[in-house]
Amino acid sequence: MTTVLCLFWVLELDCYDAGLQCMLTDEKQRLYLTDIACLPVGHVQRELAPIVRNILDAGGNKYAETCGEPEPSTYPWPEQQDIRGGGVLPFTYFFSTCTLSH
Incomplete structure (x- = not known):
């Protein structure tokens, strides 16, 4: 069985307005958009x-927008204290597809 992994990436910094480029994205870890771009x-x-x-x-x-606050990982995901554990950020997915004309 082949494992398929589809990641979501933060866009390149120049895709954001200049006013957003210094935005704080994670207050606890003090991460700014400039830290997580790409x-x-x-x-x-x-x-x-x-x-x-x-589809890809x-x-x-595809793109996604967050639709809630991060939550602790739950079953079947590893617990937060486990090595592979962590938080879950709820997303709403959006897809666009090509239409083929004959």
Whole structure:
């Protein structure tokens, strides 16, 4: 079985207005947009990843917007104190696909 992983990345810094480029994104860790630009910030769940991969392979696009505050990881994810544990950031996914004309 092949594992498919689809990541969400923060856009390049020049994609944001100049006023947002110094925005604080994580108060606890003191991270600014300049610190996380071009880095992965999340991934599509394992069950949805093959579907999303098919959309991307067909020329489609995806993006996500957060729709809530981060929550501790829960079953079946590892607990926060585990090495692979952490938080879960709820996303709303948006997809665009190409339309083929015949």
